[in-house]
Amino acid sequence: MSGLRKEENQGWPNNVGILALEVYFPSQYVDQSELEEFDSVSKGKYTIGLGQDKMGFCSDREDINSLCLTVVQRLMEKNNIDYTNIGRLEVGTETIIDKSKSVKTVLMQLFEKSGNTCIEGIDTTNACFGGTAALFNAVNWVESSSWDGRYALVVAGDIAVYATGNARCTGGAGAIAILIGPQAPIVFDRGCRATHMQHVYDFYKPNMESEYPVVDGKLSIQCYLHALDKCYDRLTQQLQTAGIMTSPRLLDNADAFIFHSPYCKLVQKSVARLMLNDFLRHPGSNCTDSYNGLETFRGVKLEDTYFNKEIETAFMTASKPVFTQKTKPSLLLANQVGNMYTPSVYGGLVSFLISRPIQEIAGCRCVLFSYGSGLASALYSLRITDDLSPLSSLTRLVKNISDVKSCLDRRKKVSPKDFDALMKLREQTHHKAPYSPVGDTDSLFPGTWYLMSVDEKFRRQYDRKPLHPPTEAGDNGVDSGAS
């Protein structure tokens, strides 16, 4: 079955990891500098202060089901995978439009023609962590006795919207599908998966009628950084046990550090935070070169430093070269689409993979930090194959996401005023039944699923924009569609 075969003996298959990736983001965005003006805030507050340039958003034509339908079908098409070859499908999301029926069951529509109904997995939820939980579950399945030799498909999708106010600019929307199996070009390092979970009300969605969260912004930043500290602690131990840690500093031990990105500036602070952890952990002289001028902070305690501006600035400055080299390349989608919630960190992975020639990606080790408020977090490590042959799985994986940049460029810019009107429309209608969406479908990318109608019993009907627009005589244009 597509090169997969269950091993005869008990045990784990080799090189379990990511075989293919697919990203979907909305075809429209609002410009953050225009939004600054519209919101009457100081110039640069969103663009420089938060590090955000554009924000993708959905009209009433898209919901969590349509986003996931789109990204799954595109992954299957681009990779020529038969629907019978999927044995597990799990969705991570915090965009809940039904308290009982999972998005996974809606996706089963795509499998109907194939007759394949034997697909484990449902939906999993905790803020932005659902995609990572689904991913870990998929990897575990492939390593378990219940694996039947088929692929697992993980979908992370969300629509991140905020009430009018200073958090609105940190929205975003999108979905990412991740194909999991053995003999993968991006492999999970076994035993290198650190977890930290805790009860906290930093960001949550207790108002069931609203799409908007309740947020304690300051607490959430503290929780994010504290979770990173705890995971740092565990992952460095695990990497040592696994023999992967060749330098005592974590930042030396991987080529890319990729983060869940509520906004890009927090990610930059997180790299500084990792350096602070490395610094406090290893006073040894062999590590001091890049720590010039930091010795004054030698005695600080991690838990006292979450909002210490002096330390933050010092370590942001000291870690800037590392940030530029190992993290900034992963921020393309975060900067251009915004916070996609569950897909955010995987948008980081995609951005990294297309950030440079494939020769410079091959053989890299990536450390990923996934955070979901409430809270659930994990820091884990992936290794990219160094097989660069033209038919290698890495070549194919990267080729299939290489249209992300052109798709970003092909998006339609919407004025903050029209964006605001669309947000108001979502507020009023996102749980309405019956309802007929009014949003324009012309500007959707080819191959995008969209909401047709909600009937009086809340049942949702979807249609798909043709992948290849009808061509006129003499026109053989084929659109590669939304990436």
Place this chain on the structure above:
Amino acid sequence: MSGLRKEENQGWPNNVGILALEVYFPSQYVDQSELEEFDSVSKGKYTIGLGQDKMGFCSDREDINSLCLTVVQRLMEKNNIDYTNIGRLEVGTETIIDKSKSVKTVLMQLFEKSGNTCIEGIDTTNACFGGTAALFNAVNWVESSSWDGRYALVVAGDIAVYATGNARCTGGAGAIAILIGPQAPIVFDRGCRATHMQHVYDFYKPNMESEYPVVDGKLSIQCYLHALDKCYDRLTQQLQTAGIMTSPRLLDNADAFIFHSPYCKLVQKSVARLMLNDFLRHPGSNCTDSYNGLETFRGVKLEDTYFNKEIETAFMTASKPVFTQKTKPSLLLANQVGNMYTPSVYGGLVSFLISRPIQEIAGCRCVLFSYGSGLASALYSLRITDDLSPLSSLTRLVKNISDVKSCLDRRKKVSPKDFDALMKLREQTHHKAPYSPVGDTDSLFPGTWYLMSVDEKFRRQYDRKPLHPPTEAGDNGVDSGAS
């Protein structure tokens, strides 16, 4: 670590399965025959027609968080497990009171003192299937390279309530905690796990403001039986491959058939359905004894028979001995508490385990059918150890749930009128903030967590009723608490 040790070599540990179980159900119930009178329906409609005797329900003092807090802490206490020994905790529920923050994170409060925050797993949702998905995920984790030698804890919990009308009597509430690890007394048969998933709107909860579902009752029954047919097909193949199928009839191959129970009569119909599948599949003469009088149905097609009363009656009659012997014992909690949603089928397992002397449980094979509307379903097989030594894990497991019957008896009966008033109170207040619950806490079982308050930011505070009530001088009474 508690007898668990990660095996040195790659591979799956032996006898992965259920090490301990704990059930929690509300301390109050409404009598179904009294409800028939109150609802002015024909006598016997709920009790005989649906097979339901009593229905547990919660006041505004209990929510999904409190139910799960209660059942987890009781499992840990009864089994003397240290909180550091849990490496995974996942909650299956469709009782959503926050679209983002998982119940799992709320449960992390119980682990705070131990300092154990390294616990994978979040929440998983698809109607009544969430508990089973969480269970499969837990088993996969123990078999994966990410297993660290600690236990996995699975929690299934729900509050099932319906709008006034003919479905209200099919409610229920409760939570079950399941401890998973190797060397278990109840073992998952490897490779014997059949799945059927499909997109359908049979039962769902699109009205986010309400606790009540939208239900297409007839469609849901058809979907349930169709899913059972599909799973039958796959499981029989898997059992054959595994060498477990010794008779061509599935009903001969296990000692207990345990079902998700929306109401007990549907479970009885499901046993008849399995017999219909066996009958249509195996015309061989060696199987015909119990098929006397059924030959007239030899040519029917499964898909034409969902609502064929003649066939239903004939196979209900023919399968009655099997039902009585192999399924009825598992319906105690379903009959006495009602539909607990995600815990329902595991309430069936608990009921079966305490239905007869342990000598008659040992060595049994159980087939379980889990169904969640929308839909997700699985049919799978468990084997109970035959080790009956006084210190055996089976002896301990059964002993720890042996108080279920006495707890059922100790519940407080509430009149349908008072029950109706409490349902109205829940309707008006279940998502309110700030809110101070008014429900009585006196009648809660010892050791029950309950809601203290919801503040203006929707943050929920809980307290626990003492496990051991303060004893007066000379009184050394110790309460065994809610099972």
